[in-house]
Amino acid sequence: MSHGTGGRRVVDVEGLARVEGEGSLHVELHDGTVTGVRLEIFEPPRYFEAMLVGRNFTEAPDITARICGICPVAYQMSACAAMEDACGVTVSEPIRRLRRLLYCGEWIQSHALHVYLLHAPDFLGCADAVELAGVDRGAVERGLRIKKTGNLVMETVGGRAVHPVNVRVGGFYSAPDPAAVAALVDPLRAARDDAVRTVEWVAGFDFPDVAAPYRFVALRGADRYPIEAGRVGSSDGLDLSPAEFADLVVEEHVERSTALHARLGGRDEYLTGPLARHALNADLLPAVAAGAARQAGLGDRCTNPFRSIVVRAVELVAACDEAVALAEAYVPPDPPAVPVAPRAATGTGATEAPRGLLFHQYDIDAAGTIRRARIVPPTSQNQLTIEADLRRVAQGAVDLGDDALRWRCEQAVRNHDPCISCAAHFLDITVVSS
């Protein structure tokens, strides 16, 4: 609700809709000036970092997958990368490619979900995708088709779409049948065409005019758009290994949130996610995605958070195109997993979840028992930037009526596809022991 007396105006949204998890927002204005903003996370904490202590290192991918039903593969991949780093193991190229194919499936389903079901209804004045289907059923059906293809990739490679079962530290339990992977090519080509149409569709939306001075942080791919691996780069020149990056990130526990707020170097807010990935890796987009981006007038970097829907759609094209190539060239990894023997060590893994950089760090002992776990999800890292956006967007929209201002503020949060369930569950056990 929005309410106010005299020069004071307050926007409160309890129970933000069309985001994953439970949060609320609060904006306060005095005489037309925004004086306070809060993104509150009241999702109950689940203490994953405490639960992992004492478990076997091989259990981390399946346990951490349960942090998020929308991006379980991101958790599985970052956990595997961290454990393999700790144990000094590198997987074979066929295993890496199969992981990337599985991860593309997750990007496709998650981005299609966000673009069509969670985000687009805002731009078209609809409460949800069901209402949108009443206006443009073809568009919603196109989105559901793309999403279904992403889930099909996850089912074929991972066994199921939510919490896949085929991933293990070192690779996979078994290599998917070549005929089943070959059967993905046609649906993926169709999804790529649908994704190109998606870019055209969303590029035509009306966007509020906002330019934010973001500090972007994302993986930088060596020779391909970053998904399952890369070094950590930033728009101000960072170039770090995942372990070096983990040392720089400081999380603080604040009263309004069951998520920890991340700062880089203990000082600056920063943004991860599609806008950051694109700004640091636009040169690595596959040709069909780069072409769609050009058609949409995207440029080398986008600093308007409302246009993140265009960037997400461009990444949808990229993920479909990558998945087509990986499925066409599929060679079953043999063996499907490399052996991983535990040793006493610390390992760090960083991958690009659909909504941004996700890193895991574990200490394990010689028997493979987890002694410390640290997991930093994208929404924890983005939380301060989302609040800064909320302030900027609200200030630029003070002339709107109460209902429109409220909706615009909700959009300012949804622009970043926050995963609040993810963010709420992270408690750095080292904070306590210090």
Added chain:
Amino acid sequence: MTQPLRDGTATLPTVAVWKFASCDGCQLSLLDCEDELLPLAGAVRFAHFPEMSRASVDGPYDLSLVEGSITTPDDARRIRQIRERSRLLFTIGACATAGGIQGLRNFAAGGSYAGIVYAHPEYIASLDTSTAISDHVDVDFELHGCPIDRHQLLELITATLAGRRPAIPGYSVCQECKARGTVCLLVAHGTACLGPVTRAGCGGLCPSVGRGCFGCFGPADTANTVSLGRRLRADGAADLDVARLFRTFNAAAPAFAAASMAHGAAPANASAAPVPPVQDGGHAAEGS
């Protein structure tokens, strides 16, 4: 559930979807019904489903689908208010039916993760337990799984709309492996597998990729965990490994909790008994 959900009336039955402590994966399974979502939205009215819509209608509701477990005092109050406003209430997934992976806190040494891990535990209102919805209110149907199977969810909703009993089995994963033609990993290779004591529903997925079942769907109706535990030990698994196998997403389900303790895992906290109902109605439920 012997009558159609809404019989002979012009308006669509109303469905509400609620979230407690969980990963969202089970309600996502509803949005994962890509071919059925729009037809379903024509057969019921989603009156409260925040993950999908910013529109919300006050109850009462014909059917509430509840995801997640109870881990805070506010949520213990909220679920009672939801029950009062729901003609039928179904729980979906391991969190709602058994406390979920966060149910591991029920066995935490010292009784509390919150006191151990938070820099400022005073900011947090969290219980020392994660409990199933049925520990707090009456539940009309429990759909198991971590995550639930979307075909089972559709069957449950379709059967409820038609007023018939849903065809959702209570037998074990073993039957699904036989139906699928998967060679038994336990018998053929001595692979540790919870299939004999785990409820069917996934289709026998893990054994089909050469992996032992790890119990996503929780205990089957007639689970003999004592016998299976003996077999796993005889096949060379250490007690710690057997205990870990029983202690994941359905750790607090009674049959699995007992089995993990029989293999040496820490017992449940004194505080892991169901939370007594709270009488105060001070916290308004979401959507009201």
